Amino acid sequence: MTTTSPASGTDKSDGAMIDHDRLKDPSGIRRILIAVMMVLGSVAGVLVTAASAATALKLTGLPDAGNLTTYGIPVVTVVGQISAAIGFGCAMFAAFFVPPQRSGILDAGGFRAIRWAYAAMLTWAVCGLMLVPLTISNQSGHSLGETLKPDNLMNAYGQVAEARYWLWTAIFAIAAAIVARLALAWGWTFVVLALAFLSLMPSALAGHSSSGGSHDIATNSLIIHIVAAAAWLGGLLAVLAYAFGDGRWRTLALRRYSRVAFWCLFAVGISGVINALVRMPIGELFTTTYGLIVLGKLAAFVLAGVIGGLHRAVTLRELEETDEPRKSLFVRFAAVEALVFAVAFGFGAGLSRTPPPVLSTADVTPMELKIGYNVDGAPTLARLAFDWRFDLIFGTAAIIAAVVYLRGVYRLRKRGDAWPIGRTIAWIAGCLGLLIATSSGMGRYSPALFSSHMMSHMMLSMLVPVLMVLGGPVTLALRAIPPAGRGNPDGPREWILAGLHSKYSRIITHPLIAVTVFVGSFYVLYLGGLFVAVVENHSAHLLMNLHFLLSGYLFYWIVIGIDPAPRQLSHVGKLGIVLGALPFHAFFGVALMMTTGIIAEQYYKGLQLPFALDLAADQKVGGGIAWATGEFPLVLVMLALLIQWRRQDDKVARRFDRREERDEDAELEAYNKMLREMKDARD
Incomplete structure (x- = not known):
């Protein structure tokens, strides 16, 4: 006030x-x-x-x-x-x-x-x-x-x-x-x-x-x-x-x-x-x-x-x-x-x-007018792998994210601090996945084919966030960026901490909100009719890619995140969130395959692709991709959870052993004494 x-x-x-x-x-x-x-x-x-x-x-x-x-x-x-x-x-x-x-x-x-x-x-x-x-x-x-x-x-x-x-x-x-x-x-x-x-x-x-x-x-x-x-x-x-x-x-x-x-x-x-x-x-x-x-x-x-x-x-x-x-x-x-x-x-x-001087659209195909470029033919493994078209927004973001992360690792190593190589590999793999999903042949065909769009979508929401979360970028930033110091104005490190401890972070990291945004957006976008309304807009494609990436990162941050989070969940709770959310994702893929109507049919027909395409079959392939691709991230998530759970148990055990060494097994002696007293009482 x-x-x-x-x-x-x-x-x-x-x-x-x-x-x-x-x-x-x-x-x-x-x-x-x-x-x-x-x-x-x-x-x-x-x-x-x-x-x-x-x-x-x-x-x-x-x-x-x-x-x-x-x-x-x-x-x-x-x-x-x-x-x-x-x-x-x-x-x-x-x-x-x-x-x-x-x-x-x-x-x-x-x-x-x-x-x-x-x-x-x-x-x-x-x-x-x-x-x-x-x-x-x-x-x-x-x-x-x-x-x-x-x-x-x-x-x-x-x-x-x-x-x-x-x-x-x-x-x-x-x-x-x-x-x-x-x-x-x-x-x-x-x-x-x-x-x-x-x-x-x-x-x-x-x-x-x-x-x-x-x-x-x-x-x-x-x-x-x-x-x-x-x-x-x-x-x-x-x-x-x-x-x-x-x-x-x-x-x-x-x-x-x-x-x-x-x-x-x-x-x-x-x-x-x-x-x-x-x-x-x-x-x-x-x-x-x-x-x-x-x-x-x-x-x-x-x-x-x-x-x-x-x-x-x-x-x-x-x-x-x-x-x-x-x-x-x-x-x-x-x-x-x-x-x-x-x-x-x-x-x-x-x-x-x-x-x-080249604004005339006389020689521009309907596909160019809608998505900005032509695709040369039906998608093949070679075209998906090698027919690249660099995405200036997300491709550049992937490169910058990788360079900034490596610079932080270099700063730690330079001053003699260790940083796990596994986290670096995970982050770089995530950046590479972002680059491939948006700039490779997969990203090139994404606006033209529903199946390619779904393949890119799954990478951005299910695979890339898992790898990036396991990279621990916030932890790296907090260790690599020097603190402002007493009496000095706040800097980037203090801004990060302020964001982590803000009430808005606690709101968006609530499991119910994170799961709803992550899973619910699939149903609203594709089965709720929103995709049909926005598919022709370039800005909508950018926003969809950003939403896929951020919603996936938020979900996996609270589940397997290495970085500090506003909410601390038990490993049992995290496992429950994963097992409760991913079946809804699998059901979405099945529902998509069973859908009889063609999603955004007029848009895909208007592209006038230079090759024959069965839109219904392509949509079923997209639904199959959505159903099947949830399995691999699930394996990664479960593996990460088990490793983190075991490491936490090891830390607790080592902490208990150190305390017992300091107390000369006082807790064990007290327990044995209690057992002896109980035995004497029965006798």
Whole structure:
């Protein structure tokens, strides 16, 4: 419960206070910089749009919707995207860059950042709502005034997918703004961050990247591109404002942001290049309007990265060596980089209005339109093993997870600590399984064949989580990451411990919840009709894969997990959970094989596969895979449980022996004495 004391100008919550005088921005630099960024970005977007407007109308064959629509879209898009980046970056700043108070309440800097996130996400929501009629006007060729008529707007809304994406953007942004406005405790910053992240997703799923061939790669690369750019720019502005406010942890905030910005630079650059090359041949970069805009945007991001890297190196040095660093240092550190960023955002907004030279779908097959690529023929063992198509999201995550884990093991070995080789093998095998399930021929055929989809699903939910759980990643992190130390702000190790001991962890690790999510989702998704509704959406495929992985990890964490858990269960209880849950999984496979109707029949028929396929037989194969593949993980789980049970008994026995040695078998002597007394009493 929060109360306000007008006299003191502070908020009080459970004994913690926030000084509102420290929440005031001591200068107008932040507001001026943001305003200049939006103007500069809008100008860049308008100029790029003007250069490509005639080409866009010619390629799309649509009538001109008028200047208000043509130039309103890039302006509103730039203002909205910069606002979204600020909101996302400020939430990230409050969550990770500065510590909260010991009570868990945000300190002045974190509270100020989360309030800026509220204003920024509210602006992003307004821009999203404005882009709904603007997008309809652009894609219909009618003027904005004509589009805004209620009947026209309602009729066209259901026919323009991009308009629906912008409405979802506004919904997520409004939710993020509401939570940010009410947030006072540090834990709520993660909710704001998650909602801000979701508000960025619809724009990644719309536009050129979601249509035509290779749209799976284009969309995945755009997701990485947008999130990395938002973290880079938003974090920059949040750190700049904190430095101007003489924040207590400004050196720490700048150091943490520098690490994030370093990786964001790589993510933005690589994902941008991949996205551009998917949309056009490399030879047309210098000969087409679209290619020149891509080069301009890439140059702006590279320039921002170089300037930011040089300035941060100088700034960190002066912060560490000077008690009172110059305020002009922070202007030089961030202003130029932020302005170059704004130009890059303007180029991006203009680029979304410019059709790429290969956008024509004349030669694109129905299969390419639906899943982004073609499969060459019927699945064979050779194709499933060697016909790879790298998944930019989950394939990259698998590689990063393996590298980070090995780095933690190396850090332990370097300081002389041991780490069981079996855990390392299990984790690397799990990462390899994730890579195979999403990027091998199995992952390639997964959107086209129900049986391949089920094979990938079973690996992600039944095998990969078992191996990863046995790797003990949380235990490794707690041992490899050094503690922050007394009096120092919390770091990654303390964040992990806070998450483990939070009430939310206790809720999600309740056996009933974990089992329901793990097993119940099978029935809801496939037998409840949800799969039919979402199978055509690329975002749904990403969410399904993520759900399979996380629900499986949660279930096996509480059953055979090596890592510490909020709930401690006996081995008998764990065995009961396994024996109680897996039969429901086997029954699901049997029910799937007995289903007479074809799940998502219209979708699979619409793919027009280049080979004959009996959908009913393929579905029965999928059900058989679901039934049979539960056996192998069950063997692993039972074996792991027995080993862990035996090791625990051995530890108890050794602990008992050590105690008896210290007490000179006092417990045994007492027991023998009791027996003698009982014998004497009978005699």
